[in-house]
Amino acid sequence: MADPASYRPQTGEIPTTPGVYRFRDPHGRVIYVGKAKNLRSRLNSYFANPAGLLPKTYAMVHAASSVEWTVVGSELESLQLEYTWIKEFKPRFNVVFRDDKTYPYLAVSMGEKLPRVQVMRGERRKGTRYFGPYTAGAIRETMDTLLRVFPVRSCSAGVLKRAQASGRPCLLGYIDKCSAPCVGRVTPEEHRAIAEDFCSFMGGEAGKFIRRLEKDMAAAVAELDYERAARVRDDIAALRKVFERNAVVLSEDTDADIFALHDDDLEASVQVFHVRGGRVRGQRGWVVEKVEDATTPELIEHLLQQVYGEDSDNQGRIPREVLVPEIPSNHHELLEWLGGLRGAKVDIRVPQRGDKAALMSTVRENAEQALKLHKVRRAGDITVRSQALQELQEALELPVPLLRIECYDISHVQGTNVVASMVVVEDGLPKKADYRKFSITGAAATDDTAAMHDVLTRRFRHYLQDKSAQLPKSGEVPNPAELAPSEDAAGAVTKARFAYPPNLVVVDGGQPQVNAAARALAELGIDDVYVVGLAKRLEEVWLPDSDFPVILPRTSQGLYLLQRIRDEAHRFAITFHRQKRGKAMTVSALDGVPGLGEAKRKALVAHFGSLKKIKAATASELTAAKGIGPALAEAVVSHLAGAGASEEAAPAVNMTTGEILEY
Secondary structure, three states, X not given: OOOHHHOOOOHHHOOOOOEEEEEEOOOOOEEEEEEEOOHHHHHHHHHOOHHHOOHHHHHHHHHOOXXXXXXXXXXXXXXXXXXXXXXXXXXXXXXXXXXXXXXXXXXXXXXOXXXXXXXEOOXXXXXXXXXXXOOHHHHHHXXXXXXOOOOOEOOOHHHHHHHHHHOOOOHHHHOXXXXXXXXXXXXXXXXXXXXXXXXXHHOOOHHHHHHHHHXXXXXXXXXXXXXXXXXXHHHHHHHHHHHHHOOEOOOOOXXXXXXXXXXXXXXXXXXXXXXXXXXXXXXXXXXXXOOOOOOHHXXXXXXXXXXXXXXXXXXXXXXXXXXXXXXXXXXXXXXXXXXXXXXXXXXXXXXXXXXXXXXXXXXXXXXXXXXXXXXXXXXXXXXXXXXXXXXXXXHHOOOOOOOEEEEEEEEEEOOEEEEEEEEEEEOXXXXXXXXXXXXXXXXXXXXXXXXXXXXHHHHHHHXXXXXXXXXXXXXXOOOHHHOOEXXXXXXXXXXXXXXXXXXXXXXXXXXXXXXXXXHHHHHOOOOXXXXXXXXXXXXXXXXXXXXXXXXXXXXXXXXXXXXXXXXXXXXXHHHHHHHHHHHHHOOOOOOOOOOOXXXXXXXXXXXXXXXXXXXXXXXXXXXXXXXXXXXXXXXXXXXXXXXXXXXXXXXXXXXXXXXXXXX
């Protein structure tokens, strides 16, 4: 790896004007292309303190051996030049949106003498009209259905020449799914008119053709030509089937592409719905690795650059409206660039309310589900799981294979309702039966490090107890039904729940949390369980008593595995915290009275009308309520007297505004 200081340009050499810069590796290959409004400010940020850069940026500047820049006259020129260079050099540290598949289009080659309908992928051709994109199955069914109403030629050039030479049409001509211009059944002009009608129908003018066919059917019925009427009826049903396949989501004059994005620290998922004539005509999706420190507006800018700049023929493909979750960076320059590609004005905006905002939510949900599916598929691959576990073992220099990993996370709101979660992964897959929840109170709830120490101490104390309970006497075989019981985090009595120790403990946090966890294990005399921490901001892996973190490569499957475990622990802890917080907000002053169940609490409230009157009542007065005896009445009076003293010591709070009323 090169030292960035070895190729850092002098500050005075770098201009302060807009421009585009390129980082090259020792072989001269361009590995990153970027643009800046102020080249000097941007480039100095890479070299000022390389150790403080994010891991992805750190890797880029150390993989490079030189940097060069080009000054441009405006931000629009920098946008165009950046896109041109990214497309030309394909730098590995730039975000590149790639489809997980190539989407087909329904194309009509209007530039030919005898237009042809076909399914096309890849580069667009001049003189060809495109409709879509569609999924592969839907486009074949749509094309087959429409050819019975609009019998446009769909054969290849070779089949057309053979038919013209032999004077006999192909099979489609015999079954009336081609008008057979090759043998003169229709003239080239008539065939072109059929192709124009096909394009008009696909462009959203379906109602005109359905009404025309309905008139033809009525005329056939009036002439008692029922066979022709039946054929026209079937044609109408075919058109309606195609027309109704795409549900109306917006007004019929709406042409828009609706983009939504869902991302995490490593990857981003993007979905787009293509709406033409108010109907969703197609959908595309990408999952991209975030190899640079890009904000959402910057990701959207790169996305629009690549989606609309990938083909030379953009007229008719770029819609009037482009709806995005956030306004992209360089908004005005991007509008000007897209308007030039389309040949007309393009509007980029964020929908705030109404049907478009609702559809944006649907697209966003699709993006979220696509990212989840991507991660699940990768996690479910046994080869990838094995690679992740091996990479993690090698990176952390652990002497044992990672058969079982446990991850811990602390959750609270400003120190209240402090809880912790424990999630378990065996052989790279979650084992939800072994998940545990911990409630943390007292001194351990003062800060995250104390809470982490408390949780690890409790978990591995249970492990030691279960382990000793399972040790058989000399010559005896232990009976699982007689194992010593232990209490899990939810309060349920279980049998040897913590007897199986992990090879690796992962804590959510940095050096303080890792040291607290390691100290808890050391105090219990456990030396065969290894501890690491994953700091969320920079995705650094911390080891106990280490001054520097372990930086895993951004493409490391081991890092992906750690992140999935950490995110699952966070989700599990947040869920438990919300449940506990919800119960705390509905607590009653009568809840802690021994022997007072729900039915008797309701009887007390029903008899006296309010908690205030219950507090004011004597023990003999309380016995007037149904089911309340003298002993229980004394317990209620004693409990409420203690609760009143604690209330006097605490400030009164307005639960609506949060205002402290008295102290």
